[in-house]
Amino acid sequence: MTYDSLKKSYKTFIKLLWVTENEDTDKNIVGIFLFAFSVTDYAIKQGYQQLFSEDQIINIYKKIDKDTIKNSQSRKKALITMLTTYPILVNIIRENEPVFEYICEHYIKSPNGLKHYRLFYPNDKRSIYSFFIETHSLHKPLFIVKLYNIIKDSEDFNINQFTELMFTKVPSFYGFDDADEVTDFFIHHIEELSDDSIKKLMEIYNNNNQFKNRYRHSNDMEIIKKHLENEHKEVEKNSTNNDN
Incomplete structure (x- = not known):
């Protein structure tokens, strides 16, 4: 040709x-x-x-x-x-x-397109994480895993802030699927979260019936409580060892 x-x-x-x-x-x-x-x-x-x-x-x-x-x-x-x-x-x-x-x-400015952010905004001084935080249309709990995988390597990524934000975006109506996704993410990353963040997340969880009325609520809470109990025992153990 x-x-x-x-x-x-x-x-x-x-x-x-x-x-x-x-x-x-x-x-x-x-x-x-x-x-x-x-x-x-x-x-x-x-x-x-x-x-x-x-x-x-x-x-x-x-x-x-x-x-x-x-x-x-x-x-x-x-x-x-x-x-x-x-x-x-x-x-x-x-x-x-x-x-x-x-x-x-x-x-x-959608979860499916965020990975191409730098291609369309090559001169934007914001990091991809900052762009995510400032772009409300990206705050979709159903896509929490996809979003995490796109932005987790950003130098300013903060898993506590990210998880708390996504928890707050679970709607108070018709939000069971959203609640399932963010709770599953919470469980898989709980060891990476600070104690203060876990406390905030549990407050959000307990104040939204879309979390508590889910089919998976009881099973998820068992896993979360078990982790928190183990953390508490570990803290007590370390405190005792220090005293000795």
């Missing part, structure tokens, strides 16, 4: 994928995406990075309408996949401010 034919094909298919709106395009959107994805991959592997600096290509990305992405899950998923797979495209879409902001708001 010559460079000119590559550029022509790429231009045609990204326009169909994100700009053209008609019934035929909508029916074939998955196939169009697969072709556009393949051409992008081919261009990068063949060293044709200049393709993404072509004014004709950039102008198509600038023509993408936010509502087109917003109103089509398939188109939105296709755009997110392309951007996160081929970072060279992020700077192009950044020039389309409404679309860029929409992707950031509805993907990067």
